[in-house]
Amino acid sequence: MLVCLRFQINQKMMKSAMIKDLYSEIDRLKQEVYAAREKNRIYIPKDRYLQDEAEKKAMAEKIERMELDVESRDKQFVVLQELYKSQQLLTAELSDKLDKTEIKLIYFETEHALADLEERFRQANATIKEKEYLMANLLKSGEANVHHSLKLFTYSPKC
Known part of the structure; x- marks a missing residue:
């Protein structure tokens, strides 16, 4: 365990606390020197080892959670891709249906306009x-009048 001493200006520190911190630092350094003399292993103080193991375990758990999260998001992505593809197909189908309906509407309007024009033509x-017919009758009656006038004119007594 590393002891970090921080001194602040005008702060009073008790001699006994300072001596205690220094003795614990000396003990730690002695353990490290002893392990270095044996040369068969690397010495790590037990507190630091436990702390590193706890951090390692926490990191492993965090990685596992992140992997599960990535897996979940991948599944969501696949579902959303499938939904997107189905929506594209539906949109294409609806566009085709709209085009056909517009063509039918144009055909119906044209047919209706044609029927209207045919009725007007009739x-x-x-x-x-x-x-x-009226002109032919007028012409006949006019000819009859002319013919009758000619008869009257030709048969009239001369004065």
Whole structure:
């Protein structure tokens, strides 16, 4: 265990606490020197070893949680991709249906306009025939009047 001494200006420190910290530092350094003399291993103080092991375990748990999170997000991504593809297919189908409906609408409007024009054409033909009939009758009556006038004119006594 490393003891870090911090001194602050005008701070009073008790001699006994300072001596205690220095003795613990000396003990730690003695243990490290002893381990270095044996030369068969690396010495790490037990507190530091336990702290490193706890950190290692915490990191392993964190990595496991992150892997699970990544796996979960990958599954969500796959689901969203499938949903996106299905929405694209649905959009394509609806676009085709819309195009077909527009074509049907245009065809219906054209057919309706054609039927309307045909009806107007029949009415116009009927009107023309009626006028031709009236004109023919007027022409006949006019000819009859001319013919009758000529008869009267030719048969009239001379004065």
